[in-house]
Amino acid sequence: MKMFKRFALFLMACAGGGCLATAAGVPGVPEGAGHWAGREGKISPVPVRNVRLEGGFWGPKIRVYQERSIPHSWQYMDGNLRALRKAAGEKIDGPFNGTWDEANLYKLLETIAHSLGMFPDAALEQKVDEIVDLLGRAQRANGYAHVFIINEGKPEWDPAFLDGSHDGYVLGHMIEAALEYHANTGKRAFLDIACKAADEACEHFLGPKGVPGFCGHAELEMALVELARATGRTRYVELSRAFVEWRGRGVVRPYGATPRSYFQDSVPLRQQRNLDGHAVRSTFFATGVADLALAAGEPDYRLAANRFWDSVTLRRMTITGSTGPRHEHEALGEDYELPNNGYYESCGACGLADFAQRMFLLEGGSDSGDVLERVLYNAVLHGISLDGTHSYYQNPLSDMNRERYNSWVCCPPNLSRTLFQVGRYAYASGGRDAYLNLFVAGTVQLPMEGGPVGLKIKTEYPWEGRVDISVTPGNVSRFAINLRWPGWCERATLAINGSAVNPLTKTDRGYIRLEREWRDNDVIGFVMEMPVQRIEAHPMIKDCVGKVALQRGPLVYGFEGVDNGGKAAIELGEQPQLRVEARPDLLGGVRVVTGDDAEGKGFVAIPFYAMANRAKSVQEVWIMQRGWKASEAWWEGRLYRNADVTVQKAVAPSPTEKDAK
Ligand SMILES: [Zn+2]
Structure with missing residues (x-):
């Protein structure tokens, strides 16, 4: 109670806004040491609508999500739409959806907003407008808009159920959908509703009668920062910051026996050493902290974001880019607790993709792109079926x-x-630097100092390692193109207009930086060698001892019984000959890896993302490697590594710019 009083006094003293982002912060919380000014705007992502995904790997996939996933999704929206009509004053009976379901409606609307930016569709836009109109009528006069709570007559931001009511989770997804809908259609109504709802949240928590608290499912933290970026209203950053600062201080009562770590509330942010608790909540929370580091420029947030990043990517992530091994509380486990089942x-995985993108904006390092690529091409893609209409909740190996x-x-x-x-994750720009983090076929318009720069990318990546980039510099002649040198790639060559760049070096941030006076139709030819690699896991991961996984480029491979006589637990011979075969007829067109097992029997491995798309079948990613002698050396800073070259690489790392000078 004492704590509540102190917060109330502090907030009353700050009434009028502006204090959280600019002043000392929360009582009892030390001010951040140092004078780091943040990186907001130094590197910015490219809007999704600036990117055209054409052909290659992603073009046809995005078409499937547009043509099949979106129409398929509406059938699950019935309960949400009925609830919305009821809250808007129509006489309508149930069944209605539960407290967090509304977030699904907003996630779908965000999906549609992205889709409309790429594929205009007047009928679909009309449908969204009707929903927005309903929402406007359902929203309370004070701005509160969580329809489930409105219909049930429950308290807004119920302090007795703040860890479970999902008020902030729902509002966060509403804001993100509204921002994208505005960006892609130019229409303001949805964004106005979202701002009004966000203003209500600011008043509820930060107003003269405000009480400390935060929604137990993080999401609103990052959405508020995005809303502040779009509207220029710093009060949204203040609220996001308060949600982060109030954690670990006993202001939210757990409902039932849920541990406080479940909603990242066990200790204050500055004492959180690892990313803990519910995997989704924690990755969303970490993304919000990274967003705050970008927006508020507070060194402590940057430090915390980096601790969370190391915690999850160096100790708590599967080779396929998943987190959260535990069924109990859907939680991240201890370090190296990564059971294959x-x-x-x-x-x-979706949360980790966002976190990786924010860490790139924050630190500008290629390791973020490596994780982003691992997550997208494996865990995220595995979650959705090839036909776009089925999904996996869980993604075991x-x-x-x-x-x-x-x-x-x-x-x-x-x-x-x-x-x-994918387009937003693939590109970024800042000043006169353009960044390519993912290699996707199509075109992009990159906002740069001096005007937009166009790039056209031709590639069959990740099936092939060749990427051809033609440049349209517009009015910006001298600028730098930064290509991520993927962490999986041991050897690459690069030529500009056919002339080899030699030696090919990378910056200490892991990029090939090509700065010059670019001319129309200059072409960069980047070729990454893409052999099948045997990957070994950190020796502390018990389930992977004596085993390897196969990876080619960013794609992790796995074994299904349906391809291998009902068996998935293959054992590789000591010197396996691994071959790559194009199979346009299989699983929408894939490259498979073939070879002989330790008994001389042939096997077929398919990309992890394509697994579980046919008949029921046993599945394995990690397989036994006969005669394996794992080394415990050179694991610093790694969770997985190429088993065949690790020791040599550790002795002679690939050259950086410094070496070349
Ligand atoms: Zn989920």
Whole structure:
């Protein structure tokens, strides 16, 4: 109670706004040391609508999500739409959806907003406008808009159920949908509703009668920062900051026996050493902290974001980019607790993709792109079926005859909204530097100092390692193109207009930086060698001892019984000959890896993302490697590594710019 009083006094003293982003912060919380000014705007992502995904790997996939996933999703919206009509004053009976379901409607609307930016569709836009109109009528006069709570007559931001009511989770997804809808259609109504709802939240928590608290499912933290970026209203950053600062101080009562770590509330932010608790909540929370580091420029947030990043990517992430192995509380476990038959919810992977993108904006390092690529091409893509209409809630690496299902608990529209953002994840720019983090076929307009720069990318990546980039510099002649040198890639060559760049070096941030006077139709030819690699895991991961996984480029491969005589637990011989074969007829067109096992029997491995798309079948990613002698050396800063070259590489790392000078 004492704590509540202190917060109330502090907030009253700050009434009028502006204090949280600019002044001392929360009582009892030390001010950040140092004078780091943040990186907001130094590197910015490219809007999704600036990118055209054409051909290659992603073009046809995005078409599937547009043509099949979106129409398929509407059938799961009935309860949400009925609830919305009821709240808007129509006489309508149930069944209605529960407290968090509304977020699915907003995730779908965000997916549609991205889609409309790429594929205009007047009928679909009309449908969204009707929903926005209903929402405007359902919203309370004070701005509160969580329809489930409105219909049930429950308290707004109920302090007795703040860890479970999902008020902030729903509002966060509403804001993100409204921002994208505004960006892609130019229409303001949805964004105005979202701003009014966000203003209500600011008043509820930060106003003269405000009480400390935060929604137990993080999401609103990052959405508020995005809303502040779009509207220039710093009060949204203040609220996001308060939600982060109030954690670990006993202001939210857990409902039932839920541990406080479940909602990142066990200790204050500055004492949180690891990313803990519910995997989805924690990755969303970490993304919000990174967003605050960008927006508020507070060194402590940057430090915390980096601790969370190391915690998850160096100790708590599967080779496929999943987090959260535990069924109990859907939680991240201890360091190196990564069982192959773990839980690994799809939404956790979506959260990690966003976190990786924010860490790139924050630190500008290629390791963020490496993780982003691992997550997108493996865990996220695995979550959605090849036909775009089925989904996995869980993404284990070892599985027994499980089938995909459409639970529509939370993951399907999160997967679609994430996949539609491939373009946003692929590119960034700042000053006179352009960044290519993912290699996707199509075109992009990059906002740069001096005007937009166009790039056209031709590639069959990740099936092939060749990427051809033609440049349209517009009015910006001298600038730098930064290509991520993928962490998986041992050797690459690069030529500009056919002349080899030699030696090919990378910056200490992991990029090939090509700065010059660019001319129209200059072409960069980047070729990454893409052999099949045997990957070994950190020796502390028990389930992977004595085993390897196959990876080619960013794609992790796995074994299904259906391809291998009912068996997935293959054992490789000591010197396996691994071959790559194009199979245009299989699983929408894939490259498979073939070879002989230790007994001389042939095997077929398929990309992890394509697994579980046929008949029920046993599945494995990690397989035994006969005669394996694992080394415990050179694991610093790594969780997985190429087993064949690790020791040599550690002695002679690939050259950097400094070496070349
Ligand atoms: Zn989910």
